[in-house]
Amino acid sequence: MFGKSAKSEALAGEITDYTAIQGRSLMHDARERFLRNKAAMACVIALGLIAVFVVFGPLVAQWSNEEIDWTAMGDVAVLGKPSISSGHFFGTDDLGRDLYSRTIQATRTSLLVGLIGASMALIVGTSYGVISGYYGGRLDNVMMRIVDILMAIPTTLVIILILVIAGRSFIALFIALGAVSWLTMSRIVRAQTMALKGREFIEAARASGVSETMIIIRHILPNLIGVVIVYASLLVPEMILAESFISFLGLGISEPQTSLGRLIAEGAGTMGYGTLWQLAYPLTFYVSIIITMFFIGDGLRDALDPKDR
């Protein structure tokens, strides 16, 4: 019926049972949509470059972040200028510390804060929301009233409160960020779970005798992934913002640790003395991180949002 050729033989050989029935999953669709989104992809690359800089930047640094360049410290406005020859690529700060190393350190802190804050929201918020939404009834009522009350307190104040009480360390900071970030996530997850709960495939699973825990793990959670990813990605810049705000006030993590908010505060404090680079470099990194994160979050929302399909 068909003519035979080497090419068709080769093609036929490639079609197996596996490739033939492979459909296009929602995730596959979403990935493709995301890859086509030029702004989001450009931001992924830019963020990747920043991450590479944070990881490999210290290799070319001439000064560590704690060393004090005593000569530069004498006349920061002149000797502390950004230059290749002195080894201070981004100049020095007011105390003669190398701003290049400090910026890397601060950027790392901010990225970590964003990631850890968002993942804490992801873990706590998702489990809380799923339990509340799936079991419903009085439990749901109590759990959501608790969320309502916690949401009534301004988040920044909560973080400041926790940092004051638990001391200004990394762990306290992460606990504080985790404590405030899961609230909205739990609400979103709960709403989504309640919508899923009434669907036929859950009924079917229940009718065939699947246990409640298994239903949650196998049927509810995978269907939540889209919403959760989108919201978590939008949380990352929010967490970075909150942390920078608190660091700017001087209530964040303490020296020798630093974060972009702290560096911006220091730069802003000395900008009257002609050492503008102390503000410019941290600010540039900060603004590029926030903007790229928002575009990536936006792109993920466009790619995964069920409304768009």
Place this chain on the structure above:
Amino acid sequence: MLTYTIRRLLVAIPTILLLIVASFFLMHAAPGGPFTSERPLPPAVLANIESRYGLDQPLLKQLWDYLMNILLRFDFGPSFKFKDRDVNDIIAQGFPISLTYGTLSFLAASFVGITLGIIAAIRHNSWIDYFAVSVGIAAQALPNFIMGPILILTFTLWLQLLPGGGWNGGQWQYLIMPVIALSTSYMGNIARITRSSMLEVLNSNFIRTARAKGLPERQVIWRHAMKPTLLPVISYLGPVFVYVLTGSVFVDLYFSTGGLGQSYVNSALTRDYAVLLGVTILYGTLTVFVNMITDLAYAWFDPKIRY
């Protein structure tokens, strides 16, 4: 509507009570107090001080006294650091200042944001639309603590037009930069929300009908499109109020306006729990009430919601 209002009030009151109780216990769970210093006080002196502030009482009794003082007399107790000032004095001194520029920022953000968003939507794809969109994006990356230094750099150090800080009884020169720093980011967000909401409304069926029956465009927008456009904006105004409150902490500190934020940060640094607790409760209560008002406004505005 009335029953809904009453129901919301009934939820708000226990929320505030719980807020007070929770923050009270949180403060007292903290290791070390305002009187722990590097040079420990003699036990007799410490006991004396503690009895003066009632810290030697059982915790529940302290809580009860604290609650009763707030509820019956709006009295947040004495400050632990300042011997001659109590928390009420500190709030009375700082809060009016924070409230003044906070309200101004809130109004500026809402008014300019909504106007910009609406014009951008009406003149879709024009230069003003692109301007509004870019302001919306920039707003994400320019929160108050970034705007503050940038403003001082431009207007104080470079152009030398405005004073770099201070309050001076709320003269307008001293108000401009705090208000701009505090409102820009939310202005951008409000413009973005208004624009996308207006675009959606303008594409809906009832607007087409209104145009089809020959209404002038001005009336279509004012009478028909405005109300549904503002719905999502209203629900964002509650959060904006909260952001302005917390943002005022930054403004007070950076522009030295002498508002409540300065006392708040100082009390956090010196562990003056009485002030910290008082301000947290004040801000929390305000937040609860503003959220309630936005919900009520939403219910009043939205014909689809009837309680």
